[in-house]
Amino acid sequence: MARRSGSTLRTVRFYEEAGLLKPQERTEGGHRLFTDCELKKLNLISDLRAAGFSLDEIKDLLTVKEQSPTGAHAASCLMEKLDDRLATIGERIDALQRVRTVLSNTKEMVAGCAACDHSPLFPTRCGECEVMSEAGEPAVDVLWKVDR
Amino acid sequence: MARRSGSTLRTVRFYEEAGLLKPQERTEGGHRLFTDCELKKLNLISDLRAAGFSLDEIKDLLTVKEQSPTGAHAASCLMEKLDDRLATIGERIDALQRVRTVLSNTKEMVAGCAACDHSPLFPTRCGECEVMSEAGEPAVDVLWKVDR
DNA sequence: TTGCTCCTCACGTCACGTGAGGTGGC
DNA sequence: TTGCTCCTCACGTCACGTGAGGTGGC
Numbered sequence: 001m002a003r004r005s006g007s008t009l010r011t012v013r014f015y016e017e018a019g020l021l022k023p024q025e026r027t028e029g030g031h032r033l034f035t036d037c038e039l040k041k042l043n044l045i046s047d048l049r050a051a052g053f054s055l056d057e058i059k060d061l062l063t064v065k066e067q068s069p070t071g072a073h074a075a076s077c078l079m080e081k082l083d084d085r086l087a088t089i090g091e092r093i094d095a096l097q098r099v100r101t102v103l104s105n106t107k108e109m110v111a112g113c114a115a116c117d118h119s120p121l122f123p124t125r126c127g128e129c130e131v132m133s134e135a136g137e138p139a140v141d142v143l144w145k146v147d148r
Numbered sequence: 149m150a151r152r153s154g155s156t157l158r159t160v161r162f163y164e165e166a167g168l169l170k171p172q173e174r175t176e177g178g179h180r181l182f183t184d185c186e187l188k189k190l191n192l193i194s195d196l197r198a199a200g201f202s203l204d205e206i207k208d209l210l211t212v213k214e215q216s217p218t219g220a221h222a223a224s225c226l227m228e229k230l231d232d233r234l235a236t237i238g239e240r241i242d243a244l245q246r247v248r249t250v251l252s253n254t255k256e257m258v259a260g261c262a263a264c265d266h267s268p269l270f271p272t273r274c275g276e277c278e279v280m281s282e283a284g285e286p287a288v289d290v291l292w293k294v295d296r
Numbered sequence: 297t298t299g300c301t302c303c304t305c306a307c308g309t310c311a312c313g314t315g316a317g318g319t320g321g322c
Numbered sequence: 323t324t325g326c327t328c329c330t331c332a333c334g335t336c337a338c339g340t341g342a343g344g345t346g347g348c
Contacts, residue, residue, distance in 0.1 A: 029320040040286040051247040071264030107230045116219030138188040
């Protein structure tokens with residue numbers, strides 16, 4: 001089970017302890033036996049964890065049905081929660097793309113230093129070097145222009 | 149400082165303890181005083197943390213210069229590390245987009261249940277309902293088709 | 297003098313990792 | 323009988339959160 005989902009034994013036991021997974025039964029010797037559906041659930045949990053959701057937030061999704069009196073109620077409740085999660089994922093993608101742009105800009109600026117020929121300005125006064133443009137990327141200031 | 153970067157006092161102190169930030173000096177009473185550059189650094193650290201990097205991975209970027217003998221060496225070393233981070237960010241964006249697709253598909257399937265009229269199949273046998281198509285999205289199996 | 301903010305311990309939390317010592321099952 | 327895998331404690335780790343009790347500085 002753990003191997004087939006790409007997670008670890010410890011993780012499976014931890015999710016069981018948290019009430020997210022339930023082994024259908026145990027062998028005589030205590031080994032956990034899981035159904036195929038629990039494997040699908042573990043895969044979904046892993047995906048949602050990778051997307052940055054807490055186990056509580058995940059449990060909240062997994063227990064919608066058992067907390068809803070009718071099918072219509074469960075459906076609208078689940079759809080609302082899914083919209084929340086989708087919005088959060090959108091924000092996280094945007095944030096990652098912004099960081100990507102920052103690092104990419106930084107790389108481009110530092111590319112001009114690949115031929116730095118033992119400049120006396122290195123390492124503490126690179127900000128005064130003619131190679132550095134004035135394009136104000138704060139990350140470049142931090143990572144490159146000054147030191148300490 | 150903490151407020152101006154959107155983080156907390158505790159976080160600033162923790163980063164200082166981890167060797168990522170250094171207050172330029174302290175007041176008589178022990179209050180930390182930071183330079184503008186340290187604020188930029190804190191903002192960069194926050195962005196990289198939000199992108200899922202550990203403090204060790206961040207420190208690794210921040211100390212490239214002081215560990216490099218020449219400017220050319222520092223530049224190529226930093227660019228290599230930036231490429232690594234950019235690749236990781238790309239993978240994380242892809243993963244988030246896959247999860248977004250999964251949740252979006254799930255929402256679309258469950259939308260058909262908004263008018264569920266006290267079906268006797270709810271809540272444990274929704275998988276047998278005619279409303280459910282056969283499009284095999286495992287997340288739908290887990291969140292909707294069966295229960296427990 | 298009165299608030300508000302900052303200070304330093306120090307314990308708590310979340311999601312696991314990592315042995316320590318023991319058993320199951322082919 | 324021999325490996326390999328699984329089992330249960332139980333302590334460790336990472337990145338902070340959260341009081342407890344005290345001081346600074348306007």
